Amino acid sequence: MRIAVYGAGGVGGYFGGRLALAGSDVHLIDRGAHLQALREHGLRVQSVKGDFKVDTRNDDKDYSRIRCPQCRWQPDKHSRWTCSPGCGHSWNTFETRGLCPDCGKKWFQTACLHCSAWSPHEDWYEERKN
C-alpha cells in the first residue's frame, strides 16, 4: 500500500507515522521548516498512546513528476549532475532543487543528461498551479 500524507504536522504526522510503523509505504509531504526537520531528524510523534519515531530520512523522492522540458526524459535518484563551472561536486540536483550542497551555488538552469539541453530548473517540475 502506498499512502501520501499531506502535511506532516499534528494529525498527518501521527497517522502517517502509525501507518509507516504498520508497514505501509507512507510518503509524508510537507514543505519549509517542517520538511527540513523531517529530512534531518525523521518524524517524532508524541501522543497519549505513546511516543514513537519514524525514520523519514531515506524516503525515496518521487521523480515521476520531474521531466526534461525538452525531451521528456525523467531523472531518477541515481542521476548525477556536476557543479561545473563551480566546485566540481557531483550530486542529484533534484534532491536540493538546484542547490549545490557543497559550495551553495544555486543552479537556475539544469542540463538534461539525455539530450544535453539546458532548461530553467523550475521548468522540470510538472506540478503546475491550476
Ligand SMILES: [Zn+2]
Ligand atoms: Zn558546488
Ligand SMILES: [Zn+2]
Ligand atoms: Zn532532455
